[in-house]
Amino acid sequence: MDVVDEVLEKSAREAEKYKPITVEKHLELEYDLGTLMAVDKNEFDMDTLRKDKNDYLLNLTRDNTQLLLNKIWDLPTEQIEESIVVKLPPQKTVLPRMKPVPKPKPFTKWQQFAKEKGIQKKKKSKLSWDEQLQKWVPLYGFKRSNAEKQKDWLLEVPQNADPMEDQFAKKIEAKSERIAKNELQRLRNIAKARKIKVPRVGVINPDASSAKDLQAAVTVAKSSTASLGKYQSKLPNEKEARGVAAITPGATRKRKLPPVSANVEKTESLAIIDTILNKKPKLNIEKAVARHINNEQLE
Amino acid sequence: MSVIQRVVKPTTRKGKKVLLKREPQVIEGPKRALFFQGRKTSDKVRGLLKDLYDIKKPDALKLSRKNDITIFENATPVEAFCKKLESPLFMMGSHSKKRPDNIVVGRMYNYTLLDMIELYVESYEGLKEFAASKITLGIKPCLIFNGPQWEQSEELKQLKSIFIDFFHREHVENVRLQGIEHTLSFNATPDGKILLRSYKVFLKKSGCRTPRVELEEIGPRVDFSLRRSKLPDEDLMKEACRKPKELKVTKKKNITTDELGTTRGRIHIGRQDINKLQTRKMKGLKKTAAERKAEKAKIKTIIVNSDMNAVNEMRG
Numbered sequence: 099m100d101v102v103d104e105v106l107e108k109s110a111r112e113a114e115k116y117k118p119i120t121v122e123k124h125l126e127l128e129y130d131l132g133t134l135m136a137v138d139k140n141e142f143d144m145d146t147l148r149k150d151k152n153d154y155l156l157n158l159t160r161d162n163t164q165l166l167l168n169k170i171w172d173l174p175t176e177q178i179e180e181s182i183v184v185k186l187p188p189q190k191t192v193l194p195r196m197k198p199v200p201k202p203k204p205f206t207k208w209q210q211f212a213k214e215k216g217i218q219k220k221k222k223s224k225l226s227w228d229e230q231l232q233k234w235v236p237l238y239g240f241k242r243s244n245a246e247k248q249k250d251w252l253l254e255v256p257q258n259a260d261p262m263e264d265q266f267a268k269k270i271e272a273k274s275e276r277i278a279k280n281e282l283q284r285l286r287n288i289a290k291a292r293k294i295k296v297p298r299v300g301v302i303n304p305d306a307s308s309a310k311d312l313q314a315a316v317t318v319a320k321s322s323t324a325s326l327g328k329y330q331s332k333l334p335n336e337k338e339a340r341g342v343a344a345i346t347p348g349a350t351r352k353r354k355l356p357p358v359s360a361n362v363e364k365t366e367s368l369a370i371i372d373t374i375l376n377k378k379p380k381l382n383i384e385k386a387v388a389r390h391i392n393n394e395q396l397e
Numbered sequence: 398m399s400v401i402q403r404v405v406k407p408t409t410r411k412g413k414k415v416l417l418k419r420e421p422q423v424i425e426g427p428k429r430a431l432f433f434q435g436r437k438t439s440d441k442v443r444g445l446l447k448d449l450y451d452i453k454k455p456d457a458l459k460l461s462r463k464n465d466i467t468i469f470e471n472a473t474p475v476e477a478f479c480k481k482l483e484s485p486l487f488m489m490g491s492h493s494k495k496r497p498d499n500i501v502v503g504r505m506y507n508y509t510l511l512d513m514i515e516l517y518v519e520s521y522e523g524l525k526e527f528a529a530s531k532i533t534l535g536i537k538p539c540l541i542f543n544g545p546q547w548e549q550s551e552e553l554k555q556l557k558s559i560f561i562d563f564f565h566r567e568h569v570e571n572v573r574l575q576g577i578e579h580t581l582s583f584n585a586t587p588d589g590k591i592l593l594r595s596y597k598v599f600l601k602k603s604g605c606r607t608p609r610v611e612l613e614e615i616g617p618r619v620d621f622s623l624r625r626s627k628l629p630d631e632d633l634m635k636e637a638c639r640k641p642k643e644l645k646v647t648k649k650k651n652i653t654t655d656e657l658g659t660t661r662g663r664i665h666i667g668r669q670d671i672n673k674l675q676t677r678k679m680k681g682l683k684k685t686a687a688e689r690k691a692e693k694a695k696i697k698t699i700i701v702n703s704d705m706n707a708v709n710e711m712r713g
Contacts, residue, residue: 119607119609135539137542138541139544139545139548142543142586151592156594160610167539183573184571185571186571193565368708
């Protein structure tokens with residue numbers, strides 16, 4: 099028993115040597131350990147505050163810091179490179195952000211297309227072996243361009259081309275066209291992403307524009323006469339471009355009125371069904387013959 | 398038609414990096430603070446700006462020239478500064494006959510002014526006047542808010558939020574226990590004063606694991622009182638406080654952990670169709686090609702007949 103008493107007495111004496119770590123508070127503090135913050139809602143002791151402001155604030159803050167650190171020391175610890183760290187919980191205080199939440203980047207037209215078709219980007223190697231020059235040529239950069247120059251010291255004139263045409267100038271021109279087209283597409287993608295209406299530029303380069311663009315250009319050009327294209331001749335099977343009514347002078351939309359009564363609607367739909375049901379299959383003689391021969395051979 | 402901003406591609410790799418860094422991020426780093434002077438400043442205000450700049454370093458920037466800015470009348474020049482220097486927090490010091498020893502603290506959201514509060518520096522003692530040892534640069538301080546007044550008025554609530562934003566630096570996952578060495582104390586007294594004190598923390602032996610805390614004042618020691626304020630627009634504040642989807646914690650369904658710590662998952666299997674159950678395969682039960690063809694044709698005729706019936710019915 100003596101031993102127990104002795105140990106207890108010793109620990110009590112030991113504890114007396116140190117100042118306490120406990121603090122009495124009327125109202126409990128509010129903590130946000132994620133921000134290392136404590137909020138003390140207790141009223142100030144106004145007399146002491148007036149008498150000895152700085153000492154009072156020092157003691158008050160000491161008590162509150164002690165309480166905050168008591169909480170922090172209770173958190174789970176970890177050892178990282180010879181120092182003990184505590185894992186802080188997430189922040190409770192909600193603070194405004196610096197900038198808005200990032201939005202997902204809209205796809206470019208190509209990315210959209212590639213996604214629909216399931217086209218995946220292939221990784222190209224940075225260097226490739228050039229048989230002609232017998233050396234490794236990078237994919238891009240000044241060394242690539244130097245290599246191109248070395249290779250293309252002579253250009254072949256295509257068979258049906260004008261022999262006096264400068265093939266080198268033509269090549270440079272084609273390259274600048276490609277660059278311009280790419281830039282235009284980039285700007286178009288930006289405009290599309292930001293939902294900005296851009297004025298039409300018409301057909302820029304017949305080599306680079308699509309059949310659809312050309313058709314639109316023809317339709318618009320035909321209607322650009324004094325008589326709004328009324329006396330313009332038409333090619334057989336020529337179709338007008340769609341979606342250009344807004345920029346075609348004199349164009350009116352052909353729109354059918356909705357059916358007047360239920361009876362009329364019924365006859366109209368039945369007529370459609372009749373046309374579908376009475377459709378005779380087109381006879382593809384070649385295919386039919388081939389099938390016939392195939393069947394005969396099988397038998 | 399609005400003007401398209403920034404359509405020119407950056408020409409250098411460095412420029413590209415700068416532009417990328419300026420784009421909105423999901424997890425934002427520490428907010429940078431900008432310290433600058435108004436038309437005229439007093440020694441007091443200049444000293445305070447310098448001291449708070451020293452405390453806020455390295456996420457701080459100080460402009461040395463005077464600026465002809467009256468921020469409550471026109472905040473656009475400050476917005477321009479903050480945009481150019483990428484700092485959403487600002488502190489402006491000024492001194493005039495009407496408003497001597499003036500400090501304006503505020504913050505921006507998306508380069509527009511969110512909120513700001515004007516404070517009068519009643520008394521000030523700088524960092525230099527305290528002969529105490531200083532703290533490590535860039536350390537995360539403990540923030541202590543004393544007094545019930547912090548919750549009682551809208552201005553003080555906002556000021557508290559601004560102070561936290563200004564001094565908390567950045568949210569971190571881990572904190573080194575021996576690295577807690579700075580406490581900032583903000584006291585709102587009933588007579589409308591805001592007392593800012595800054596202390597160095599000493600961790601003393603206490604006989605148990607948790608240490609005994611002792612403080613030593615290191616300055617600056619400032620007494621503020623409130624002047625004008627611009628509280629944030631409610632919608633803008635709500636927008637600014639939005640949490641990105643990526644950071645939201647979604648509850649995982651059907652996963653439980655029991656007392657022993659084993660994780661149990663519950664999965665859902667649809668109802669079993671016994672008719673389609675694959676039993677033992679036998680050659681005798683296999684359908685021949687002719688049988689399969691006949692079955693297909695049968696289905697086709699049924700569909701065509703039903704369609705024809707429907708049409709005939711319509712015809713009457």
